[in-house]
Amino acid sequence: MAQIIRRPEWHVEDRFVTPEHSYRARRAFLRQLGLTAAGLFASPRVGGAEAADKSPAARGGARKGFPAARNKAFDPGWRFTDEKVFLTYNNYFEFSTQKDRPHLLTDKFRIDPWPVQIYGLCEKPMTLDARELEEMFGLEERVYRFRCVEAWSAVVPWTGFELRKLVEKAVPKAEAKFLRFETATRPAEMPGWARLLEQGYPLPYNEGLRLDEAMHPLALVATGLYGKPLAKQNGAPIRLVVPWKYGYKSIKSIVKIEFTAKQPVGLWEALQPNEYPFLSNVNPDVPHPRWSQAVERVVDTGDRIRTLPYNGYAGQVSGLYKRG
Ligand SMILES: Nc1nc2c(c(=O)[nH]1)N[C@H]1C(S)=C(S)[C@@H](COP(=O)(O)O)O[C@H]1N2
Numbered sequence: 001m002a003q004i005i006r007r008p009e010w011h012v013e014d015r016f017v018t019p020e021h022s023y024r025a026r027r028a029f030l031r032q033l034g035l036t037a038a039g040l041f042a043s044p045r046v047g048g049a050e051a052a053d054k055s056p057a058a059r060g061g062a063r064k065g066f067p068a069a070r071n072k073a074f075d076p077g078w079r080f081t082d083e084k085v086f087l088t089y090n091n092y093f094e095f096s097t098q099k100d101r102p103h104l105l106t107d108k109f110r111i112d113p114w115p116v117q118i119y120g121l122c123e124k125p126m127t128l129d130a131r132e133l134e135e136m137f138g139l140e141e142r143v144y145r146f147r148c149v150e151a152w153s154a155v156v157p158w159t160g161f162e163l164r165k166l167v168e169k170a171v172p173k174a175e176a177k178f179l180r181f182e183t184a185t186r187p188a189e190m191p192g193w194a195r196l197l198e199q200g201y202p203l204p205y206n207e208g209l210r211l212d213e214a215m216h217p218l219a220l221v222a223t224g225l226y227g228k229p230l231a232k233q234n235g236a237p238i239r240l241v242v243p244w245k246y247g248y249k250s251i252k253s254i255v256k257i258e259f260t261a262k263q264p265v266g267l268w269e270a271l272q273p274n275e276y277p278f279l280s281n282v283n284p285d286v287p288h289p290r291w292s293q294a295v296e297r298v299v300d301t302g303d304r305i306r307t308l309p310y311n312g313y314a315g316q317v318s319g320l321y322k323r324g
């Protein structure tokens, strides 16, 4: 059972942090005083079909491939984070820097059609719609832990396909060592865009992976969550989920995937390289320069649990980082 850690206060002072964040943290703390919280791994499971019924109406309508069969190899039986909470507590700065706002601000954001350009140092560059990618590679469901650098976490059933399949289809050239991903540039449809630009954010949002990381079976391209297509605030129609890295590596609403020889510098790394380095693997022993990473707050229950190396995926991914 995961150990619940109780602390009198929760301090995460960060550029991400908003009044809403402190409000929620305070509320979670108050709630915690009144109950003996069950651990992440001990709690009865919620979610699945039940949770799907409660999902926000924005994701209504059937779509081919949904719900996808769950891949048993990626389902450790964890309790899912409450769907409503996960869909309304977002980091999507192009919409708003307040976590409770992105889901209210997505009306203008058009996600169909959605061409994704795959290019650079590969033999088979291609531009395909997000839907075509789904059909080409097929969909499955996987239950992953998700850990934000701000020290909150969740357990989410994602729908998607392995990034590796896309990489193989494009056939990387020998010089290709990295992938660079870019989010859509849609100032008129993303209400937070102008403000970010004013504040000096090097938009569009972009991120990178080493090619061997991108080829790891855990690296997922997600087009859905909780059995339905992605909500816009969670990165519709197509995003990355890299569960052993801090959440900001899991870039949303991808329009470009480039094979490169040079290590890309992501948006966060460009702003603060010492706080948001390229690899950004979850590591409880390496504090963020402004707070500890030893403990995380489970976003729906408010429980505090210990953060695990590589977010619990050390057995699968630590081999990527052995010197050799
Ligand atoms: N384009 C884009 N991608 C993004 C972000 C963002 O602001 N813009 N935020 C990142 C951060 S910090 C986190 S924690 C996750 C949050 O994903 P979620 O809202 O689905 O939980 O998305 C990541 N991807």
Ligand SMILES: [Mo]
Pocket: 091, 148, 149, 150, 246, 247, 248
């Ligand atoms: Mo994050």
